[in-house]
Amino acid sequence: MEEYEKATTVMCTVIGMDYANSLSYRACSLCERTLPDTLNALCKFCHNNTASSSSKRLFRVLVSIATDTKVLNVMCFDRAARVLFGCSADDFFHFSKLHPFAASNAAKILEGEMFRMTLSKPKNGNAQNLRAVSIVPLRSGFKPAIESLKEFYGVKPATS
Numbered sequence: 001m002e003e004y005e006k007a008t009t010v011m012c013t014v015i016g017m018d019y020a021n022s023l024s025y026r027a028c029s030l031c032e033r034t035l036p037d038t039l040n041a042l043c044k045f046c047h048n049n050t051a052s053s054s055s056k057r058l059f060r061v062l063v064s065i066a067t068d069t070k071v072l073n074v075m076c077f078d079r080a081a082r083v084l085f086g087c088s089a090d091d092f093f094h095f096s097k098l099h100p101f102a103a104s105n106a107a108k109i110l111e112g113e114m115f116r117m118t119l120s121k122p123k124n125g126n127a128q129n130l131r132a133v134s135i136v137p138l139r140s141g142f143k144p145a146i147e148s149l150k151e152f153y154g155v156k157p158a159t160s
Helices: 078-085 089-098 102-110 145-153
Strands: 008-017 024-027 056-066 071-077 114-120 130-137
Touching: 008 102, 024 089, 056 078, 056 089, 071 078, 071 114, 078 089, 078 130, 078 145, 089 102, 089 145, 102 145
Parallel strands: 071 130
Antiparallel strands: 008 056, 008 114, 024 056, 056 071, 114 130
């Protein structure tokens, strides 16, 4: 990780995604700190009662990528992961409840896609993986995972 002390941009291919663990976590809607998965939890940081004000889900996705010289495990948090998925973590969570294999199918859909990723060293000293702070698809016909999943499961787009 020494070579990634500063943000570094790489061209890479997604070779895998850890979908066995949850792809998202609950966060306080005010301070965005992690909450337990139990409903009606009190935020330990800002003391927001999540029963009265809603919590939200944010992406936390571990992705394996291959550059021209190495294979890396990279953590994609909400802003970067939205590029891959094309929706909010809340939307994907609810979609996955209706379609239990959506996460594993999303991993298959994204496998082989090429991206320009800006990687940085994690700010948290305990963290093990580099962070993807920016993701840009390289294929002009790239479709986020949710679009392909909706086609696969026969989900019609919402009409306005």
